[in-house]
Amino acid sequence: MSMIEIEQVSKWYGQFAVLTDCTTHVNKGEVVVVCGPSGSGKSTLIRCVNGLEPIQQGTILVNGMTLTDPKTNLSKLRSHVGMVFQNFELFPHLSVFDNLTIGQIKVLGRSKDEAAARGLKMLERVGLKAQAEKYPGALSGGQQQRVAIARALAMDPICMLFDEPTSALDPEMVTEVLDVMVELATEGMTMMCVTHEMGFARKVADRVIFMDHGRIVEDAAKDDFFGTPRSERAQLFLSKILHH
Amino acid sequence: MSYSWNWGVFLSPTPSGSGTYLGWLLQGLEWTLLLSLGAWVIAFVLGSLLGVLRTVPNRWLAGLAAGYVEAFRNVPLLVQLFSWYFVLPELLPRGLGDAIKQSDPLIQQFIAALLCLGCFTAARVCEQVRAGLQSLPRGQKNAALAIGLTLPQAYRYVLLPLAMRIVLPPLTSEFLNVFKNSAVASTIGLIELSRQGQQLVDYTAQPYEAFIAVTLLYVLINVCVMFGMRWVERRARLPGHREGQ
Amino acid sequence: MYEFDWTSIPGALPILGSGMLMTLRLTLVAMVVGILWGTLLALARLSGNRMLGWLAAGYVNLFRAVPLVMVILWFYLIVPTLLKDWAGLGAGTDIRMASALVAFALFESAYYSEIIRAGVRSVPRGQVNAAQALGMAYTQTMRLVVLPQAFRNMLPLLLTQAIILFQDTSLVYVIGLADFFGAAYKVGDRDGRLVELLLFSGAVYFVLCFGASLLVRRLQKRIAV
Numbered sequence: 001m002s003m004i005e006i007e008q009v010s011k012w013y014g015q016f017a018v019l020t021d022c023t024t025h026v027n028k029g030e031v032v033v034v035c036g037p038s039g040s041g042k043s044t045l046i047r048c049v050n051g052l053e054p055i056q057q058g059t060i061l062v063n064g065m066t067l068t069d070p071k072t073n074l075s076k077l078r079s080h081v082g083m084v085f086q087n088f089e090l091f092p093h094l095s096v097f098d099n100l101t102i103g104q105i106k107v108l109g110r111s112k113d114e115a116a117a118r119g120l121k122m123l124e125r126v127g128l129k130a131q132a133e134k135y136p137g138a139l140s141g142g143q144q145q146r147v148a149i150a151r152a153l154a155m156d157p158i159c160m161l162f163d164e165p166t167s168a169l170d171p172e173m174v175t176e177v178l179d180v181m182v183e184l185a186t187e188g189m190t191m192m193c194v195t196h197e198m199g200f201a202r203k204v205a206d207r208v209i210f211m212d213h214g215r216i217v218e219d220a221a222k223d224d225f226f227g228t229p230r231s232e233r234a235q236l237f238l239s240k241i242l243h244h
Numbered sequence: 245m246s247y248s249w250n251w252g253v254f255l256s257p258t259p260s261g262s263g264t265y266l267g268w269l270l271q272g273l274e275w276t277l278l279l280s281l282g283a284w285v286i287a288f289v290l291g292s293l294l295g296v297l298r299t300v301p302n303r304w305l306a307g308l309a310a311g312y313v314e315a316f317r318n319v320p321l322l323v324q325l326f327s328w329y330f331v332l333p334e335l336l337p338r339g340l341g342d343a344i345k346q347s348d349p350l351i352q353q354f355i356a357a358l359l360c361l362g363c364f365t366a367a368r369v370c371e372q373v374r375a376g377l378q379s380l381p382r383g384q385k386n387a388a389l390a391i392g393l394t395l396p397q398a399y400r401y402v403l404l405p406l407a408m409r410i411v412l413p414p415l416t417s418e419f420l421n422v423f424k425n426s427a428v429a430s431t432i433g434l435i436e437l438s439r440q441g442q443q444l445v446d447y448t449a450q451p452y453e454a455f456i457a458v459t460l461l462y463v464l465i466n467v468c469v470m471f472g473m474r475w476v477e478r479r480a481r482l483p484g485h486r487e488g489q
Numbered sequence: 490m491y492e493f494d495w496t497s498i499p500g501a502l503p504i505l506g507s508g509m510l511m512t513l514r515l516t517l518v519a520m521v522v523g524i525l526w527g528t529l530l531a532l533a534r535l536s537g538n539r540m541l542g543w544l545a546a547g548y549v550n551l552f553r554a555v556p557l558v559m560v561i562l563w564f565y566l567i568v569p570t571l572l573k574d575w576a577g578l579g580a581g582t583d584i585r586m587a588s589a590l591v592a593f594a595l596f597e598s599a600y601y602s603e604i605i606r607a608g609v610r611s612v613p614r615g616q617v618n619a620a621q622a623l624g625m626a627y628t629q630t631m632r633l634v635v636l637p638q639a640f641r642n643m644l645p646l647l648l649t650q651a652i653i654l655f656q657d658t659s660l661v662y663v664i665g666l667a668d669f670f671g672a673a674y675k676v677g678d679r680d681g682r683l684v685e686l687l688l689f690s691g692a693v694y695f696v697l698c699f700g701a702s703l704l705v706r707r708l709q710k711r712i713a714v
Contacts, residue, residue: 052386079392089387092482093405102401103391137482155391318698320656322670323691331684334491420554427556431663438559451566459555459563466554 002061003028003159003190004049009058011044011214018044019055020214026159031191033201036211037237042194043086045211046161049192050074050081063158079107082152082160086168088144090136096123096147097132100154108155115154122150126180142173149180159190166197198241202226210234253450254457265444272440273461279357279436280423286362287422291369295407296399298374309370316367321428324364329356329432349433357429365422372414376407409480416473423465437461497680498689501672508672509693511586515658515668519593520651526594527601532631534606545602552599558663564592565664589661597654604650608643609635645709652701656694669693 004026011019019041026032034042047053049060051067051074060067065077090099100119104110110118123129126146136144145165152160162181166174178200185191185204195201201208201222208225210218210233218225218234229235254266297309316324329352333341344352380403388398408415430439441458445451498505533545552560568588612635620630640647659670667675670690677686 047386050390052389075389075392075394078390081390083387083390085383085387085390087381087383089381089383091384091387091402091406093402093409103393106397106401107392135482151391314699314702315695318652318656318695318702319691320659320670320694322659322662323687323694326674326687327691331687334684337490424554424556427558428660430558438556438562441559442562445566455559455563455566459559462556462559463551463554 001028002026003030003063004192005059005061006045006049007059007061009045009048009055009060011048011053011055011057018214019048022058022211022214022216024209024216024219026190026192028190029188030206031185031189031193031204032207032209033205034192034194034209034211035196035198035201035237035241036217040211041214042211043163046163046192046194049161050078050083052083075107079103079155080158082149082155082157084145084148084152084160084162084165086164088136088141088148088168090144090148090151092136094135095132096128096134096136096139099136099147100132100151103151103155118156119150119154122154123147125153126150140173141169142176145169145173145177146180149177149184153184159192160184162191162193162195164194164196166195196241198226198238210237212237247452249453250450251453253444253448253453256448259447265448268440268443269437269457269461272435272437272458275354275435276423276426276437276465279354279361279429279434280426282358283361283365283426284419284422286358287365287369287418290362290366292373292404292408294366294370295373295377296404298370299377300395313367313370316364321360321364321425322431325357325360325428325432328360329353332356350435353429353432353434356432357426357434361422361425361429364425365418368418368421369415372411372418373404373407375414376411377403379410380406409482412473412477412480416470416477419473420466420469423462423469491684493685494682495685495689497676497682498685501676501680501686504667504672504676505669508667508669511667512655512658512669515589515593515661516651516655518590519597519654519658522594523597523601523654524605524647526598528605528636530598530602531605531609534602535609549599549602552596553603557596557657557660560596561589561592561660561663564588564595585661585664585666589664589666593654593658597650600650601647604643604646605639608639608646611642612638641712644712645705648705648708649702652698652705655701656698659694 002025006022006024009019009022010017022041022045024032034046036042044053048055049062049067055068058068062077062081065072067074067077090096091102094102097116097119100123101112101115104115104118105112120129120132123132126149128143128146128150131139131143131147136147139147149165165181166177169177174197178197181191181193181200182204193200193205205222208218208220208222209216210225210229210231212233217231218229220229225234226238229238254269255264257264258268294309294312297305298313300306333344335341336344384402384406385398388402389395393401426436427438429436430442433439435443437458441454444454444457448454530545530549533541534549536542565585565588568591569584572584572587609631616634616638617630620634625633658668661668662671662674665671673686673690674683677683680686
């Protein structure tokens with residue numbers, strides 16, 4: 001069963017096409033990695049999946065709900081879809097603890113105790129329980145990103161979207177974040193990840209999507225993609241990524 | 245210069261017999277504080293609301309707020325005050341207008357000045373709040389929406405608390421402006437601080453003492469507000485963020 | 490409902506026109522003197538000389554703490570005495586315009602100096618170093634390198650302040666001068682048509698200030714490129 005269905009999606013700003021006729025899907029329990037050169041539209045595509053960017057054409061379904069239908073309650077849908085950003089986007093005026101509970105309390109309507117218990121559990125899971133009372137500004141980038149993952153998990157998401165979660169990190173902090181993501185993937189979380197971390201893709205991805213100039217150029221099972229990419233552009237991209 | 249200084253003038257009794265000239269000044273100070281603080285409450289609430297409207301993805305609401313700002317920013321404060329005081333009661337339905345005109349003049353003056361200063365300052369607060377909201381990284385709004393907050397919730401819990409911290413220094417100077425601008429209310433006869441200063445000049449023939457006292461009181465208000473706002477700024481500073489960040 | 494009667498306005502246009510001339514004169518003089526004196530104040534604060542900086546800061550902070558209405562009244566009180574003592578003017582001379590000009594110029598210079606100070610500080614430190622490396626003295630560095638760049642950066646702010654000043658000149662009402670607003674008020678009071686005259690003057694101010702602010706915005710865009 002498909003968790004995310006993207007059908008013939010196009011998006012443009014004025015004359016400039018950002019996405020052209022993109023079609024793909026993510027099945028329940030599947031991990032799909034989206035890669036491609038910068039400006040290829042991959043981040044835009046993933047932001048469209050929870051309606052942060054409007055689309056001009058096509059349809060997107062998440063868990064059977066049509067995103068483009070004006071009757072769909074977008075906030076409710078987003079509360080079930082976890083999202084992790086390139087720049088973490090923790091709320092700097094709230095403590096780590098409050099970052100983890102605000103959505104649970106204000107969106108899901110959980111009690112404070114319930115939210116606290118769930119939040120701390122997720123914080124423990126990413127190994128940062130001791131930092132609960134700190135403010136985001138006092139944490140390292142890697143720690144902030146792990147808190148951001150915990151914040152998304154605390155909402156009990158049915159799937160997770162990752163928008164280049166490691167590309168703003170110093171190299172020595174990339175591993176701690178990837179470890180958390182690998183663990184999530186092996187537990188069966190449905191994940192759509194925009195990332196250049198091909199090691200991560202090799203380890204846990206089921207499928208790899210390659211994008212260029214706003215189009216999905218390649219959408220293949222992991223082994224096929226790394227074995228014999230069909231398009232020249234994907235080959236070129238892979239050789240650049242792997243040799244640096 | 246042959247001016248005879250007499251600082252004792254403040255303790256001499258007023259022509260009405262009750263109290264001293266110092267009492268007049270303090271009464272003026274009271275009205276100035278009451279008027280300015282009241283107007284600031286209106287300005288802060290209305291201005292924040294308008295500032296939010298200017299940034300929402302709705303052309304009509306954003307345009308409405310922009311129109312408000314232009315209207316209140318491009319007409320002199322004095323003209324606005326006279327319009328609230330002299331024009332508005334005429335344009336209201338006759339019964340209501342007459343009721344206003346028959347009420348206590350002090351109340352009329354105070355209400356007109358309060359609404360005038362509040363609405364005037366709201367336009368300026370609006371622009372500051374808008375600038376603060378627009379300076380936030382776009383990702384914060386996305387992150388707030390992504391955890392399922394509605395747009396109003398995102399403003400209430402994430403965007404406004406952040407923007408307010410950023411624009412605290414310019415808001416402080418707007419807050420100071422309210423006290424200074426409140427002196428304009430003397431032109432419609434409200435007995436606030438500067439009006440009382442002018443009264444003292446008329447009654448005592450000691451203009452320098454009167455004006456120096458009034459000026460010092462305004463400076464005092466200024467100093468108090470600045471210390472107060474510095475305290476607020478320290479309280480609102482985000483832990484783990486260096487100053488100026 | 491109120492019945493409007495605009496008929497007293499056409500006949501009053503000459504009075505209103507001369508009022509507008511006075512408003513413009515006040516604005517222009519206060520702006521020119523304010524910018525010159527404000528530049529000196531800003532340079533004094535940036536000079537590094539403690540005594541000078543302290544004096545200039547005291548001046549600026551004092552004027553910025555006091556309502557404009559008070560400043561106008563202060564100078565209305567002081568200027569006649571000074572003129573009588575120094576220039577030997579008779580008691581009959583109308584010194585309201587002179588005192589208003591002095592008040593606005595000195596008051597505005599405090600605000601202009603803050604704008605100019607920020608503008609000077611916005612010029613990168615490297616520019617000063619480069620000028621000094623060419624052997625320029627402090628005054629040359631300021632006059633030839635820093636101030637031209639600073640004024641370009643702050644031109645929109647200086648003009649916006651001039652629009653505010655243009656509106657603020659209406660406060661000469663408190664010393665009974667017939668600037669544009671004062672003239673409108675007098676005509677309205679005389680003809681019993683205060684509502685119409687107030688609305689008319691508000692509309693005129695709005696058109697002029699809004700138009701000017703649009704021009705400033707356009708200029709700002711051009712400078713930004």
